[in-house]
Amino acid sequence: MNNSMFKRFCIGLLAWVIAFVIFFPIFWMVLTGFKTETAAIADPSLIFSPTLDSYIEVQQRADYFKFAWNSVVISFGSTILALLIAIPAAYSMAFLPTRRTKGTLLWMLSTKMLPPVGVLVPIYLLFRDTGLLDTKLGLVIVYTLMNLPIVVWMLYTFFKDLPRDILEAGRMDGASTLQEVVYLLLPLTLPGIASTGLLSVILSWNEAFWSLNLTSSQAAPLTAYIASFSSPEGLFWAKLSAASTMAIAPILVFGWLTQKQMVRGLTFGAVK
Amino acid sequence: MKLSYALPLAGMIAFSSIAADAETITVATVNNNDMVIMQRLSDAFEKSHPDINLQWVVLEENVLRQRLTTDIATQGGQFDVMTIGTYEAPIWAERGWLTPLDNLPADYQQGDLLKPVIDGLSYKGKPYALPFYAESSMMYYRKDLFKKAGIKMTRQPTWNEVRDWASKINDPENKVAGICLRGKPGWGENMAFASTLVNTYGGRWFNMDWKPEIDSKAWHDAITFYVNLLNDYGPKGASSNGFNENLALFSRGNCGMWVDATSAAGKLYNPDESEVADKLGFAPAPVAVTPKGSHWLWSWALAIPASSKSKDAAKEFITWATSRQYITLVGEKEGWTSVPPGTRESTYTNQKYQQAAPFADFVLNAIRNADPTDSTLKPSPYTGVQFAGIPEFQSIGTQVGQMIAAALTGEMSVDQALSNAQRATERTMERAGYYK
Numbered sequence: 001m002n003n004s005m006f007k008r009f010c011i012g013l014l015a016w017v018i019a020f021v022i023f024f025p026i027f028w029m030v031l032t033g034f035k036t037e038t039a040a041i042a043d044p045s046l047i048f049s050p051t052l053d054s055y056i057e058v059q060q061r062a063d064y065f066k067f068a069w070n071s072v073v074i075s076f077g078s079t080i081l082a083l084l085i086a087i088p089a090a091y092s093m094a095f096l097p098t099r100r101t102k103g104t105l106l107w108m109l110s111t112k113m114l115p116p117v118g119v120l121v122p123i124y125l126l127f128r129d130t131g132l133l134d135t136k137l138g139l140v141i142v143y144t145l146m147n148l149p150i151v152v153w154m155l156y157t158f159f160k161d162l163p164r165d166i167l168e169a170g171r172m173d174g175a176s177t178l179q180e181v182v183y184l185l186l187p188l189t190l191p192g193i194a195s196t197g198l199l200s201v202i203l204s205w206n207e208a209f210w211s212l213n214l215t216s217s218q219a220a221p222l223t224a225y226i227a228s229f230s231s232p233e234g235l236f237w238a239k240l241s242a243a244s245t246m247a248i249a250p251i252l253v254f255g256w257l258t259q260k261q262m263v264r265g266l267t268f269g270a271v272k
Numbered sequence: 273m274k275l276s277y278a279l280p281l282a283g284m285i286a287f288s289s290i291a292a293d294a295e296t297i298t299v300a301t302v303n304n305n306d307m308v309i310m311q312r313l314s315d316a317f318e319k320s321h322p323d324i325n326l327q328w329v330v331l332e333e334n335v336l337r338q339r340l341t342t343d344i345a346t347q348g349g350q351f352d353v354m355t356i357g358t359y360e361a362p363i364w365a366e367r368g369w370l371t372p373l374d375n376l377p378a379d380y381q382q383g384d385l386l387k388p389v390i391d392g393l394s395y396k397g398k399p400y401a402l403p404f405y406a407e408s409s410m411m412y413y414r415k416d417l418f419k420k421a422g423i424k425m426t427r428q429p430t431w432n433e434v435r436d437w438a439s440k441i442n443d444p445e446n447k448v449a450g451i452c453l454r455g456k457p458g459w460g461e462n463m464a465f466a467s468t469l470v471n472t473y474g475g476r477w478f479n480m481d482w483k484p485e486i487d488s489k490a491w492h493d494a495i496t497f498y499v500n501l502l503n504d505y506g507p508k509g510a511s512s513n514g515f516n517e518n519l520a521l522f523s524r525g526n527c528g529m530w531v532d533a534t535s536a537a538g539k540l541y542n543p544d545e546s547e548v549a550d551k552l553g554f555a556p557a558p559v560a561v562t563p564k565g566s567h568w569l570w571s572w573a574l575a576i577p578a579s580s581k582s583k584d585a586a587k588e589f590i591t592w593a594t595s596r597q598y599i600t601l602v603g604e605k606e607g608w609t610s611v612p613p614g615t616r617e618s619t620y621t622n623q624k625y626q627q628a629a630p631f632a633d634f635v636l637n638a639i640r641n642a643d644p645t646d647s648t649l650k651p652s653p654y655t656g657v658q659f660a661g662i663p664e665f666q667s668i669g670t671q672v673g674q675m676i677a678a679a680l681t682g683e684m685s686v687d688q689a690l691s692n693a694q695r696a697t698e699r700t701m702e703r704a705g706y707y708k
Binding site for chain 1: 302303304305308311312327328330331333334335338339342343345346349350351514515516519524533535
């Protein structure tokens with residue numbers, strides 16, 4: 001084995017080890033979902049007689065599909081709304097910057113540094129008075145605002161990579177700003193927009209603080225569903241694992257199907 | 273219109289208006305087993321009350337507590353029935369956040385409720401929540417290990433006896449710890465146990481001027497005893513064990529003794545969940561200097577927030593869920609060991625329950641003897657056995673719990689932990705305006 005082959009082997013091995021370490025908790029969670037409650041807390045073992053009891057009990061206690069539908073509507077709704085707001089914002093920041101653009105971008109990012117619990121009571125009061133408590137619209141608004149800084153930043157980075165000459169050429173041919181965005185900017189930066197959207201969907205899907213605090217029975221997404229299966233009294237690991245597996249399954253499949261676009265968008269930039 | 277058409281039509285309209293008028297109430301509850309059973313059996317309530325629909329929000333205890341506190345403090349009105357504990361009921365009632373429950377129907381049999389339990393849910397003599405189930409604490413032990421070591425359990429064990437017994441049955445080679453106790457930090461975790469230990473050692477959280485007494489001799493004796501006992505005869509990693517972890521350890525045969533909630537009895541006595549069901553012994557919680565406050569009192573109860581728009585329907589539901597009839601329903605449908613314990617005298621005079629749950633009398637005595645209004649040797653200004661019933665206690669209890677857990681792991685000495693805890697508590701009480 002020559003030196004470069006050995007190096008490649010080592011890198012490959014390292015990648016597999018890292019992938020295994022990252023994947024192991026998910027693997028163990030899926031496995032635990034098929035155990036009985038007593039087997040779930042017994043000494044860790046890969047050999048056991050699998051059962052669907054936990055899945056059946058979890059479904060009997062709460063309607064999974066209602067929670068899953070809420071998660072889909074809220075995460076995709078907030079992502080679409082965030083992209084609709086962020087695309088024009090990032091366009092103006094990337095192609096028509098002013099001396100305050102950098103400062104605005106940093107200020108937007110700084111809003112992510114505030115612990116959400118600090119604004120829980122004011123937002124709760126606002127939602128109470130506007131009738132948005134326990135509504136999907138309410139969570140779509142909150143998630144849009146929550147993800148907007150990241151979405152704007154990512155799109156801004158992708159748009160900045162686009163050579164200005166292409167847009168200028170379009171303008172020379174008489175394209176309006178809207179046409180410039182729709183026919184040039186969006187098609188050319190589609191991988192970047194797609195990966196930004198995917199990230200926003202995943203962040204919204206996994207968000208637990210606002211979804212637990214602003215919903216009760218009508219708009220509660222899968223994060224609230226999972227929160228009903230851990231317990232300080234009694235055995236719960238098998239049921240919690242079954243509920244968690246069902247909660248992450250849709251987003252896992254979605255991430256798997258779109259991983260090409262995601263990796264391409266995140267690693268190669270928009271137009272390279 | 274012919275009458276033959278008009279009548280069914282009128283009937284349909286009347287029916288649809290009844291269906292449309294059905295009132296929906298949202299019930300927020302914890303996901304403990306007894307509440308899961310309540311949710312499962314609630315069909316019976318909806319059948320007998322066709323004008324009321326139930327919507328459920330079932331959450332883990334800590335998540336639910338935060339969720340309910342936000343809603344009730346802002347008068348959000350998201351819930352019609354809330355599941356709260358003995359700690360919250362009087363504090364929330366004082367602030368006017370709960371609906372008083374004084375005009376209960378005669379068939380509810382309010383006099384049948386266990387007095388210490390309903391007293392703990394009352395404020396100025398009026399109940400503000402109805403008990404769904406209640407628990408105290410007691411000692412579980414392994415009869416087989418005691419017999420092998422030649423130990424005879426006493427009617428009222430003392431903590432010194434417990435230490436001697438733990439030294440005899442401790443067998444780390446066979447993965448049996450002499451004793452298991454809570455070590456996980458938190459006001460409802462290690463501090464629930466530690467508070468009862470401090471009580472029985474003659475200590476208290478605050479003196480009559482609300483000055484903390486965490487650096488007193490009683491606290492020092494109690495916590496030193498606790499740390500030494502667990503380090504010498506406890507399981508490995510005791511500082512991360514809460515109720516669930518100890519329940520798992522005991523039911524797998526890894527503990528010789530365990531002092532914890534009476535609600536564990538049903539689980540340990542169930543051979544499907546416990547490997548030690550046939551070797552299980554019960555005893556009252558051990559005492560030291562005084563029997564006062566040696567075992568706790570907690571109940572989960574159903575209350576109606578003042579912000580609810582469906583108070584009458586909510587009252588219908590909570591009087592059903594905490595009634596004698598409901599307890600009978602659970603006994604018949606789910607088995608008598610599954611009935612919500614600790615709330616009604618009639619549960620303990622029921623022959624079927626007595627037969628199914630041999631621990632019933634221990635639980636009843638423990639609850640009857642727990643007095644939240646007089647749980648310390650020296651007088652104290654607060655109510656509560658394993659907590660002080662003031663809003664600041666959650667943060668104080670958790671902070672002190674972390675320091676005691678640090679003493680247990682050896683990160684700091686008991687002296688250091690208690691003096692840090694004393695200073696932190698003094699600061700909190702001063703900021704809250706109890707004294708200058």
